[in-house]
Amino acid sequence: xxxxxxxxxxxxxxxxxxxxxxxxxxxxxxxxxxxxxxxxxxxxxxxxxxxxxxxxxxxxxxxxxxxxxxxxxxxxxxxxxxxxxxxxxxxxxxxxxxxxxxxxxxxxxxxxxxxxxxxxxxxxxxxxxxxxxxxxxxxxxxxxxxxxxxxxxxxxxxxxxxxxxxxxxxxxxxxxxxxxxxxxxxxxxxxxxxxxxxxxxxxxxxxxxxxxxxxxxxxxxxxxxxxxxxxxxxxxxxxxxxxxxxxxxxxxxxxxxxxxxxxxxxxxxxxxxxxxxxxxxxxxxxxxxxxxxxxxxxxxxxxxxxxxxxxxxxxxxxxxxxxxxxxxxxxxxxxxxxxxxxxxxxxxxxxxxxxxxxxxxxxxxxxxxxxxxxxxxxxxxxxxxx
Numbered sequence: 001x002x003x004x005x006x007x008x009x010x011x012x013x014x015x016x017x018x019x020x021x022x023x024x025x026x027x028x029x030x031x032x033x034x035x036x037x038x039x040x041x042x043x044x045x046x047x048x049x050x051x052x053x054x055x056x057x058x059x060x061x062x063x064x065x066x067x068x069x070x071x072x073x074x075x076x077x078x079x080x081x082x083x084x085x086x087x088x089x090x091x092x093x094x095x096x097x098x099x100x101x102x103x104x105x106x107x108x109x110x111x112x113x114x115x116x117x118x119x120x121x122x123x124x125x126x127x128x129x130x131x132x133x134x135x136x137x138x139x140x141x142x143x144x145x146x147x148x149x150x151x152x153x154x155x156x157x158x159x160x161x162x163x164x165x166x167x168x169x170x171x172x173x174x175x176x177x178x179x180x181x182x183x184x185x186x187x188x189x190x191x192x193x194x195x196x197x198x199x200x201x202x203x204x205x206x207x208x209x210x211x212x213x214x215x216x217x218x219x220x221x222x223x224x225x226x227x228x229x230x231x232x233x234x235x236x237x238x239x240x241x242x243x244x245x246x247x248x249x250x251x252x253x254x255x256x257x258x259x260x261x262x263x264x265x266x267x268x269x270x271x272x273x274x275x276x277x278x279x280x281x282x283x284x285x286x287x288x289x290x291x292x293x294x295x296x297x298x299x300x301x302x303x304x305x306x307x308x309x310x311x312x313x314x315x316x317x318x319x320x321x322x323x324x325x326x327x328x329x330x331x332x333x334x335x336x337x338x339x340x341x342x343x344x345x346x347x348x349x350x351x352x353x354x355x356x357x358x359x360x361x362x363x364x365x366x367x368x369x370x371x372x373x374x375x376x377x378x379x380x381x382x383x384x385x386x
Contacts, residue, residue: 017329018350028053031368033345040345041373043363048212048320049285049292050368051242057281061243064277072270077259080270088276089247091283095218096235097227098249102258105271107207107236110246111135112142113264114203114234115174117257119143123169127161127200129153131182134353136174136205145172152179155190162198171200177220178208181354181362183314183321185209188221192229203232211240212296212320216287237275241282245271292367296320299374300365306378312385315360323349324381325360332359338384344377 013019027034029052033042051057064084074080085103093101104110116139119126125146128136140147148165151157158173165171173195178185188204195202206219214222217240221227232254237245248258258265300320307314313325326332329350336348339361350359363377 017333031366031373035345038343040340040343041369041376043344043346043365043369043377045364045366046208046239047242047366047368048208048240048296048364049217049242049289050366051240051282051285054242054282054285056285057242057278060281061274061278065272065274068273070272070274072272074269075266076270077266082270082273082276084273084276084280085270088280088283091280092235092247093249095216095283095287096233096249097218097222098233099252100255101247101249102255102262102265103237103271103276104246104248104265105268106244107234107238107246108135108138109264109268110234110236110248111205112139113258113262114232114248115139115172116142116264117262118170118172119145120261121170125165125168125171127158127165127171127173129158129175129186131179132174133176133180133205133207136176140174153184153186155187155194158191159194159198162194162200165198165200171198172203173200174203174205176205176207178206178212178319178321180208180321181349181360182323183317183319185220185318188224188226188230192226195231196229201231202229203234204230205234207234207236207239207246208319208321210235211286211289212293217289217293237279237282240286241279243278243282244275245279289367296365296367299369299371302371303363303365303374303378306374307381310378310382310385312381320365322363322365323360324363324385325358326385327357327359329359332361335381335384336361339377339380342380344380346377 023035025033025035029045029047033040068082072080089101104113120143126140127148130149131152148161150161175186192202209220211217213220221230232250234248237243304314304322315323315325332348339346346361349362
């Protein structure tokens with residue numbers, strides 16, 4: 001019975017052009033990858049600073065595994081809180097200029113754990129950018145708090161919503177700093193100033209900006225000189241850091257609250273000490289990677305300018321994430337397939353990852369790409385556009 005129902009559902013997904021399949025990659029997710037035995041240029045990875053497979057990071061993971069074992073073995077509250085976890089959280093808090101931090105098993109779990117816990121506080125509302133990441137939306141919905149939505153990166157819309165939330169004791173204003181599908185960023189100075197003006201707690205997810213922007217890669221809030229105005233900052237270890245896990249930074253009281261009330265933290269086994277050790281080494285490298293950040297910035301500007309001049313829709317990208325929006329599922333799939341035939345891997349992104357009618361390929365640049373790679377993909381996209 002179950003398989004019959006699922007077969008019907010999958011058929012519907014396929015007929016709508018939205019069926020997804022996994023592709024087997026047998027190499028590290030660097031600028032070049034092996035898919036089913038064939039080499040491709042990889043423009044799908046969030047490995048922004050090209051640290052995936054870094055020998056120093058691998059060595060740090062091995063050393064931590066040799067000292068602590070590989071598994072976390074239990075919840076941090078039971079017996080899984082190791083010295084390497086404590087060190088990582090101390091250094092992440094200092095990196096983000098906050099009192100304390102807490103590490104989760106993934107970025108998704110971090111957002112789920114933070115918003116579901118805070119949103120359960122009585123008389124709380126959550127104010128969301130329309131295009132916030134699915135993990136932020138899922139945590140918000142799970143909380144049961146009243147939800148208000150404002151238009152994407154529109155500060156007039158944001159202020160209008162803030163004016164409607166006066167009756168709530170706790171107002172949580174949530175945004176990404178760099179948006180993962182459009183590659184644009186929120187005007188953080190305006191966002192934080194409005195939060196202060198209306199007494200809202202600012203929560204900024206810096207998953208795609210940590211490591212890439214700001215002094216030593218501290219994020220867009222640092223680059224915009226508003227890190228002291230952001231109440232809670234969220235990050236991931238799986239993108240520029242190229243390991244695994246997520247983290248949140250804020251006041252000591254906030255972190256203590258999560259330790260006691262975040263179900264995603266309380267009922268999860270600690271992250272592997274090997275991963276924590278690798279993350280510590282990645283953090284050390286990230287801080288010293290100004291040359292990689294500059295290389296990534298220049299390549300991003302060059303590719304975006306070339307695609308824009310060709311009349312392609314790159315949305316409002318201002319970062320290393322550059323979408324080419326076709327709008328049509330079919331056109332997007334055809335463009336992705338044409339690139340694949342020419343040795344370039346950049347998957348089609350469709351609903352529900354992006355709104356209906358906003359299908360695109362999402363180019364994700366890393367410090368591992370060179371100018372020849374940029375010329376190759378831009379020429380192929382221009383040649384194969386519909």
